[in-house]
Amino acid sequence: MEKEKPFGEVKKRRRLILVPCPYQGHINPMLHLATFLHQSGFSITIAHTFFNSLIPNRHPDFTFLRLNDRLSDDLVASSDLVSVLFAINDNCKASLEEAMATTVRDVACIIHDELMYFCEAVASCFGVRSLVVRTTSAAACISRLAIVQLQAEGRLPLLQVSMEEEVPNLHPLRFRDLPLSAISDISKMAQIILNMYTVTTSSAVIWNTIPFLEPSELTQIKTKFCNKIPIFPIAPIHKISPTSSSSSLLKEDSTCLSWLHKQPPNSVIYVSLGSIALLSNQELQEMAWGLANSNQPFLWVVRPGSVRGSDGLEFVLKEFQEKVGDRGCIVEWAPQNEVLGHRAVGGFWSHCGWNSTLESLSEGVPMLCRPYSGDQRVNSRYISCVWRVGLALEDHELKRKEVEMGIRKLMVEEEGRQMRETAMNFKRRIEDCLRKDGSSSCSLKELVDFIMSF
Numbered sequence: 001m002e003k004e005k006p007f008g009e010v011k012k013r014r015r016l017i018l019v020p021c022p023y024q025g026h027i028n029p030m031l032h033l034a035t036f037l038h039q040s041g042f043s044i045t046i047a048h049t050f051f052n053s054l055i056p057n058r059h060p061d062f063t064f065l066r067l068n069d070r071l072s073d074d075l076v077a078s079s080d081l082v083s084v085l086f087a088i089n090d091n092c093k094a095s096l097e098e099a100m101a102t103t104v105r106d107v108a109c110i111i112h113d114e115l116m117y118f119c120e121a122v123a124s125c126f127g128v129r130s131l132v133v134r135t136t137s138a139a140a141c142i143s144r145l146a147i148v149q150l151q152a153e154g155r156l157p158l159l160q161v162s163m164e165e166e167v168p169n170l171h172p173l174r175f176r177d178l179p180l181s182a183i184s185d186i187s188k189m190a191q192i193i194l195n196m197y198t199v200t201t202s203s204a205v206i207w208n209t210i211p212f213l214e215p216s217e218l219t220q221i222k223t224k225f226c227n228k229i230p231i232f233p234i235a236p237i238h239k240i241s242p243t244s245s246s247s248s249l250l251k252e253d254s255t256c257l258s259w260l261h262k263q264p265p266n267s268v269i270y271v272s273l274g275s276i277a278l279l280s281n282q283e284l285q286e287m288a289w290g291l292a293n294s295n296q297p298f299l300w301v302v303r304p305g306s307v308r309g310s311d312g313l314e315f316v317l318k319e320f321q322e323k324v325g326d327r328g329c330i331v332e333w334a335p336q337n338e339v340l341g342h343r344a345v346g347g348f349w350s351h352c353g354w355n356s357t358l359e360s361l362s363e364g365v366p367m368l369c370r371p372y373s374g375d376q377r378v379n380s381r382y383i384s385c386v387w388r389v390g391l392a393l394e395d396h397e398l399k400r401k402e403v404e405m406g407i408r409k410l411m412v413e414e415e416g417r418q419m420r421e422t423a424m425n426f427k428r429r430i431e432d433c434l435r436k437d438g439s440s441s442c443s444l445k446e447l448v449d450f451i452m453s454f
């Protein structure tokens with residue numbers, strides 16, 4: 001972000017405990033926030049789980065606390081995120097309480113991911129303030145609260161409605177866009193939503209969104225749900241402190257950048273489905289052949305373990321390699337922000353995770369949307385129908401012909417050109433938010449002043 005003047009002077013270094021949720025899409029924004037707050041003069045302690053543990057020596061400016069999550073290997077392997085989150089919240093409380101009682105001194109407040117709601121009870125117990133960080137969109141929050149409402153009315157699972165119908169008062173979301181989980185039972189899911197959003201003792205909400213992106217959604221949240229506590233919308237968090245690969249759980253393969261340097265401007269479609277999505281071997285094959293037949297250059301991230309029952313990269317068939325040659329580059333993990341900012345990249349085939357969505361908008365890159373789970377369907381709907389910076393691939397079994405046509409529409413046809421123009425406007429507006437008097441810069445300054453007032 002633009003450096004003008006340091007934010008509010010922090011006279012005495014005061015310690016903040018930051019508690020990320022141990023998944024990549026949550027660790028990244030929390031570490032950017034930590035870096036920003038450290039640069040603003042605070043001392044930072046990161047409390048993190050054993051599971052997806054962070055590596056302290058990559059972050060010499062921070063101190064670290066390990067929370068004993070006691071997660072079993074079976075639970076971690078189950079892909080049942082809701083059950084993993086319940087276990088983390090049940091099991092980590094004691095470790096944090098012990099650290100607060102014995103080792104951590106001069107704590108101004110605890111800043112925790114919305115999914116690490118156990119922190120609120122710990123903060124209250126020690127008479128310390130807590131602030132919650134929301135790493136998903138305001139629209140996702142509203143759609144999750146709609147699930148709780150439907151559950152209370154006894155309407156889940158959704159049997160009586162057409163999935164194509166719009167949810168009342170949630171335009172343009174349809175029932176099929178709601179972030180319901182196919183794996184966890186509905187009552188557990190509703191409970192975790194309530195735990196995340198029923199802000200009772202938090203002093204403020206730090207939100208990775210921007211008012212101009214979600215004006216009515218944020219207003220609705222402020223009036224209905226926030227108990228009059230301040231909301232600091234500071235997105236895009238990945239731009240508020242210097243870029244760093246140190247929070248990556250997988251090793252970034254930067255060789256793709258030299259491949260990108262050789263490609264013409266706006267010609268490459270970047271393909272990445274984030275850090276959690278799992279796909280079938282069949283789907284992978286359809287993706288591969290759709291990419292091959294599109295005749296566009298592509299950079300494709302195939303994350304290890306992301307294809308059920310295979311090693312991912314082992315799918316690369318000789319026939320596919322021969323057809324694609326040097327037109328395709330496949331890596332296991334990419335330096336995503338550098339890739340999206342590269343002049344050769346003209347489109348992003350994304351699972352529509354909230355970080356990826358903000359990262360793409362920040363670089364003016366239009367999207368091909370193929371959401372998998374959770375809030376991704378909500379984001380996809382906003383990308384295609386509200387902001388009009390992307391095309392949604394149909395929500396049924398993926399077919400190579402559909403992939404080929406979608407890529408061509410985005411990369412070479414008029415519809416895609418218009419989306420690229422709209423996306424570039426978003427990039428400019430986001431840059432404005434990060435300038436000295438822009439909305440995100442002002443929120444960041446207010447946030448620092450707010451913490452200093454404790």
Ligand code: UDX
Pocket residue numbers: 023024025026028135136248272273274275276277301332333334335336337352353354355356357359374375376
């Ligand atoms: C999950 C949910 O899917 C998402 O909807 C929610 O908002 C956060 O948690 P995830 O699958 O991790 O997110 O996607 P996303 O939110 O996009 O975060 C992925 C992060 O990994 C991004 O910051 C992205 O830059 C980074 N990434 C991804 C890389 O650095 N390299 C890659 O190759 C792929």
